[in-house]
Amino acid sequence: MKPQERSMLQVMNETIREEMARDDKVIYMGECVVGSAMGMTTGLYQQFGPNRVIETGLVENTMVAAGIGLAQQGYRPIIDPMMADFLTPAYAAMTLAGKNRFMHGGKIDLPMVILTTMGGYLGLGAEHSGCPESQVMHIPGIKLVVPSSIVDARGLLKTAIRDNNPVCYYFHKRLMREKGPVTMDEDGAIPFGVAxxxxxxxxxxxxxxxxxxxxxxxxxxxxxxxxxxxxxxxxxxxxxxxxxxxxxxxxxxxxxxxxxxxxxxxxxxxxxxxxxxxxxxxxxxxxxxxxxxxxxxxxxxxxxxxxxxxxxxxxxxxxxxRADRVVVDAGIGKMSLYKTD
The missing domain is CATH 3.40.50.920 (Rossmann fold)
Structure with missing residues (x-):
């Protein structure tokens, strides 16, 4: 099929929908997931219902801890705290998630994805504009995904949902509404650890x-x-x-x-x-x-x-x-976070 024009947000929404339809153990839970404030979860609640699309409220540590429990019971939770900055209260639970398989001698799987936005350049204030990637890198046992393109966003998200380990999937707010061609009728999963x-x-x-x-x-x-x-x-x-x-x-x-x-x-x-x-x-x-x-x-x-x-x-x-300075005009354009497609 010919590649279709999609925004990163649309591609991720459709990819999550595909994975939830493929595996009934995939659960989506987090902040503003029913109303879909930014468009990530548009239509998911209507399609999969309240048992698989769960509104948690503003309780980051609790939602990650609940995700650990669900993963231990064989589910594949996707946990969405909206913004990476909000995960600060959840680092105790995230650290536990990273250590969990080691503490049990590798005898259990912990398939869970912490899926959230990061980044600035939108004037959203200090509490909404961080890129705390290195904090995750300090937690052994958690994988960290940072996509830069629409095709990568789809392929890496599929791999993250299917992985049997905890994965943090951080995507940049500036890229959410960028559009480009992507082939949606192919699986397109991209392996981790391949630059x-x-x-x-x-x-x-x-x-x-x-x-x-x-x-x-x-x-x-x-x-x-x-x-x-x-x-x-x-x-x-x-x-x-x-x-x-x-x-x-x-x-x-x-x-x-x-x-x-x-x-x-x-x-x-x-x-x-x-x-x-x-x-x-x-x-x-x-x-x-x-x-x-x-x-x-x-x-x-x-x-x-x-x-x-x-x-x-x-x-x-x-x-x-070279010694001489080159002045470039490659500016950063304006964008609204909550703009609808």
Whole structure:
């Protein structure tokens, strides 16, 4: 069948619907899931009923703990707290989820997905704009998915729902309503731990995650006009991390920039940069550059000073490749979170 134009939100809704129809053990539970505030669960309650689409209220720790219990009983809960920022009260339960299989000697499965939005650039305030990926990476036993494209969003979500381990699936709010072609009549499941080269290049490797992939693609297109060839590697999953694909790219280009919206301090960028240094130091022509959120909350009005910006990415790349600065016009457009398709 010919690929169809869909938004990421539509694709994820249809993918969840497919998996719930395929397996009656899949349950969707969380905040605003019946009314579907952002459109993620549109029509699910009407199709599958109150026993499989469950409104939990604003109780993040309780919903994750309930998910653990359901998973232990053979169900496959999808837990939706709306925004990754809201998971702070749930880290006790998340840590338990990560340890659970180890505590039982691997004799039980714990198939559950924590599915939620993350990210800024929408002026939603400090409490709605975080990218706390590295916090999940500090919890052994939990896998972490960060899709950057519509096709990846579908394929990785199928794999996450079918996995027998706890999975955090963090998708960026800026990408929710972006549209693109996707083939919906194929299964399309994408295995975890397989990075994707989103743009081939020869001068510098840029490792980017989530919405940062889009920013870097725009910057790379502008730099190509100036003769700078940028290769963009998207890990797609941070746990497990396909470091080998990243290293092979760095060995080819001899330069590396890591761009992630998590905080620079103790963040995703620092982890990936250090692994590059450990595994490919002899191939590097310069230090690994990191771009991430600065050490301040991304409050409304200061996001452009806290979160990564296109010019900042361009400056990091050109500082490794050539002496003169290239000014790019690859801005960030406006978008409404609650806009209907």
């Amino acid at each position: 994707d080269i989103k743009r081939a290049g020869t001068d510098v490797t840029v490792v980017a995650t989530g919405y940062m992939v889009s920013l870097c693609q725009n910057v790379a297109a502008k730099l190509a006009e100036k003769g700078i060839s940028v290769e963009i590697v998207d890990p797609r999953t941070l746990v497990p991390l396909d470091i080998e694909t990243i290293i092979q790219s760095v060995k080819k280009t001899s330069r590396a920039v890591v761009v992630d919206e998590d905080y620079i301090t103790c963040g995703v960028g620092g982890e990936i940069a250090m692994q590059i240094m450990e595994r490919a130091f002899d191939y590097l022509d310069g230090p690994v550059k990191r771009i991430g959120a600065k050490g301040w909350v991304p409050a409304t009005g200061v996001e452009k000073y806290v979160l990564p910006q296109p010019q900042e990415i361009a400056d990091a790349i050109t500082s490794l490749v």
